Amino acid sequence: MACASLVQPAFAVEPFEIRDIRIEGLQRGDPGSVFGALPFRIGDTYSDEKGTAAMRALFATGLFKDVKIEQEGRTVVIVVAERTFISKLYFTGLQEFDKDAILKALKDNGIAPGLPFDDALIDRASQEIKRQYLSRSFYGVTVKTTKTPLERNQIDLTFDVSEGGIAYIEDVRVFGAQTFSEQDLLDMLDLTTSGWLTWYTRSDRYARAKLQGDMEKIRSHYLNNGFLEFDFTSQTPVGITPDKLHTEIDLQIAEGTSYIVDAVRLEGDYLGQEADFRQRVSIRPGQPYRADDVAATVREFMELYGTFGYAFARVEPRPEIDRARGLVTVVLRAEPRQRVAVRRINIAGNTLTRDEVIRRQFRQFESAWYDGRKIKLSRDRVERLGFFTDVIITTEPVADAEDKVDLLLTVVEKPTGSLMLSAGYSNAEQLTLAASVRKDNVFGTGNYLGVDFSTGKYSRSMAVSATDPYFTDDGVSRSVEVYYRTTRPVNSVGSAYQLATPGMAVRFGIPYTETDTIFVGVGAEQMRVGTASGIPNSYFLHVAEFGRNSSGFPLTLGWAREERDNPMAPTKGSYKRINLETSLAGDMRYARLNSQFQQYLPVTRKLTLGLNAEVGAGYGLQGRSYPVFKNFYGGGLGSVRGFEQSSLGNLDVTGAFNGGTRRVNLNSELYFPLPGSGNDKTLRIFAFADAGNVWAENQSMHWGDLRASTGVGLSWISPVGPLKLSYGRPVRYEATDKIQRFQFQIGTAF
Structure with a gap:
């Protein structure tokens, strides 16, 4: 019998032809994992060199702590001692953490069921659990580990966690400040002592990463005021009480000279x-x-x-x-170093979206000189598609070609379709029912298809729409919509009548710069007025002039410039649009002009000021009256909050609010981050001031007619659309105005 050593065989083995290979010592492993690692098979010639190579290969699998190779005649015997493997992990005492979070942290450190075990892992696992608790200010945590051996060379590990208590911050002090007051510096910090809201923000819990971030804020503040030689002089700024339940932070600084x-x-x-x-x-x-x-x-x-x-x-x-x-x-x-060209643009992560949908957004081309501005613009355009949760572009050098690079665009796709059945309640509409099937990226083509149905107290609608954003290779979009809407004016005196508007429209969007688009379209629609019971006088006059069924063929011409950093939750940039709608054929002849301007200004790192102005006007053409159902409305969300939805303007003789042919709408909002939400811009609180009104065709416009309100609100980009809640207090109003302080609506943009 012979034994081969990994370093030097005990004695040389004469080469022989292998008749059989036998494995001994396996308890839980698969024989295939052993045979697959061997450099020889039955019928091969065995030698010391092949034996040594086999042992190296078996050790390299990580499955065995000892391997021997023995010879019995012409049979090679592989004797292995398997490593112990972890069967299950158990935890007791967990309250602050969910078990799955701890399991993930341990797995990231090579500790998980099915992985090899050795005693060194126990200390590593304990340290990782403690590190997780330290990140949440539990400085008194202790971890005890129990090993339970099992059959087939397996082991269970039980971690008994004693969490202790949270180390709250008892005091924060800054020493050495001369140019700025200590309070000014403390106001910059995220870490604070306990207060009335710290149960939610958790800012009174010490964490090393948070302290490092706060110290960098102070350093940046001084460096931005000329203090080039500013530094922290304290080596150990944090003191922990013996019971590990309180901490004190003392920051010693040396300002230096302002240059x-x-x-x-x-x-x-x-x-x-x-x-x-x-x-x-x-x-x-x-x-x-x-x-x-x-x-x-x-x-x-x-x-x-x-x-x-x-x-x-x-x-x-x-x-x-x-x-x-x-x-x-x-x-x-x-x-400048080496000038480079883009050899190839690679796309990864798009399992549904076709490559061409992404590539047509690129302004950087292959085989062209690298252009950082075009690359950034390309990334922004892909992100604005709305099909991805993350878009990253990285630059990769090309081997053996210093003058070339590859671009890798990595995307993370998100669901772009929705099937919704819902019921809701709003102040204006009361009970509403809605159903919709929408898909923003149909079959990965980038096209949109939607079917919407909604019903409420004052309006009902059914619409089918489809958009091809690249109807032509040059990026001209085409939208087609077929709709049927019924409405009933707010506060009308009767409820037996109904206004129905069936129609269809086709619109094309023609981009002529990266931010500017011209829109042209044509449509056909009909206005049907129901029975005369309770009909407002303005609609009675419309029927007298045009009949109960009147038609129009609106042509639209518009322009929009989109320069906001994020259309859903902007923090800077502007948005401008002008839209002209006119009908020169059919029963109704009119022109309707609407313009809007939005500007978002970052006041500070956390505060954003949003300004909105909207002006609209409508006129009858060719001696015909302006259609009443094309009127503008004011009041409520999207207009002047604090007033009932669509209630601004004069009442007709029947007591109905019919809006007006002209509108002015002015809004301002100051956005604050919700405490504890960090940099999340999808959930914000705001203070607002609104002003506006609508005027009938025979009324003179005076600034003194404007209604105004102030208040606070909440903005949330929810899974079902933009949600705004507001509480407004009118500051300019008339005794006859309809006041409604609390309002909410899903789908309001401003």
């Missing part, structure tokens, strides 16, 4: 375009040194280099300090 920018000097290779680069410098001589301005200038330089094809340009800011004069010269040293 004024004396000059900005460019060094290096600026491609002969130094004047263009200087125009992008936001660092201002004579002003205090600001780190944010330096970082913004570096980004602008990198972006400009990117437009020339230099994807890996390096721009290094270097301050030259004159301490005697309190001045600093900012030197920007640039090295």
Whole structure:
């Protein structure tokens, strides 16, 4: 009998032809895993070299802690000692964490059922569980581990967790501040002592990562006010009480001197375009040194280099300090490095969406010079499709080609279809029932198809619509809609009559810049007025002129410019649109003009100011009256909050609100993040101020007629659409106005 060693065989084995291979020692493993690793088979010639190679291969599988190879005649015997494997993990004492969260954290560290076990894993697992608790300020947590051996070389592990208590922050202090008050610095921090809302925000729980972030906020504040040599001098800013239930944070700082920018000097290779680069410098001589301005200038330089094809340009800011004069010269040293072209654009992650739907959004082309501006625009255009939860573009060097790169666009798809059956209640509509089937990315083509049905107290509708965003290869879109709507004016005195509007429309969107689109369309619709019982006087006059069934063939011409960073939850940018609708054929002849302007301004890092202005006017043409059902309405969400929906304007003689032929609507909203929501912009609170009104054709417009209100509200981009709740208080109103302080609606954009 012979035994082969991994280092040196005990004695040489004469080569022989293998007649059989036998495995001994397996308890839970698959013999196939052993045979698959062996470098020989029955009928091969066995040698010491093959034996050594077999042992190396078996150890490399990680399944065995010991391997021996023995010979019995012409039979090779593989004797293995399997490693112990984890069967199950058990936990006791978990309250702060869900078991699945701890299991995931352990799995990420190589500890999970089905994986090999050794004693070193126990300490690693205990440390990982403690780390999870430390991230939530549980500094008194202890972990005890129990091993339970099982048959077939398996083991169960039980972790007994004693959580202890939360280490709340008892005090936060800043020492050494002279230029700024301690309170001003403390107001910048996310970590605080306990307060009336900290049960929700958890800002009174110490965490090392949060403290590091707060320290960087203070550092950035000083660097943005000229203090180039600012630093923290305390080595251990956190003290924990012996019971591990309270912490104190003491931040020792050294402000240094505030420096004024004396000059900005460019060094290096600026491609002969130094004047263009200087125009992008936001660092201002004579002003205090600001780190944010330096970082913004570096980004602008990198972006400009990117437009020339230099994807890996390096721009290094270097301050030259004159301490005697309190001045600093900012030197920007640039090295463009190698100019590169895009060899190939690869797309990953799109299991449903066709490649062409994504590629047609690209403004960076293959075999063209790398252009950072076009790449960013391409990413933004793909993100605006709304088909993906995440869109990332990475640049990958090409082996053996320094002048080429590949782009990899990785997307994470999200469901784009919905089937909805719902009932709801709103102040204006009372009980509403709705059903819809919608698909934004039909069969991965990027097209939209929808069928909607809704019913409420004042309006009912059924509509089928379809949109092809690339009806032509140049990006001209086509939308087709067929609809049937019935309405009943708010506050009408009777309920037996009904207004029905069947119709259809085709509209084309023609983009002529990256942000501008022209819309043209044509449609046909009919106005049907029901029985005369309870009919408002304005509709009675419409019937007298046009009859109970009147038709129109509206033509539409519009323009829109979209420059918001996010149409659903914008924080900056603007949106402008003008739309003209006119009917020159059929019974009704009219022109209807509507324009809107929105501007979003970032007031601070967390506050956003939104402004909205909307003006509309309608006129009858060719001696005919303006159709009453094309009137503008005001009041309620989307207009002047605090007033009942669509209740602004004069009453007709029958007491019905019929809107008017002209409208002015002004809105302002100041958005605040919901405490504890972090950077989530889909859920925000806001304060608002509204003003507006509508005027009939025979009324003169006066600014004194405007109604106005102020209030607060909640904005949420919910799974079923934009949701707004508001509580408004009218500040300019008449005694006859319909006041409604609390209002909510799904689908209101502003």
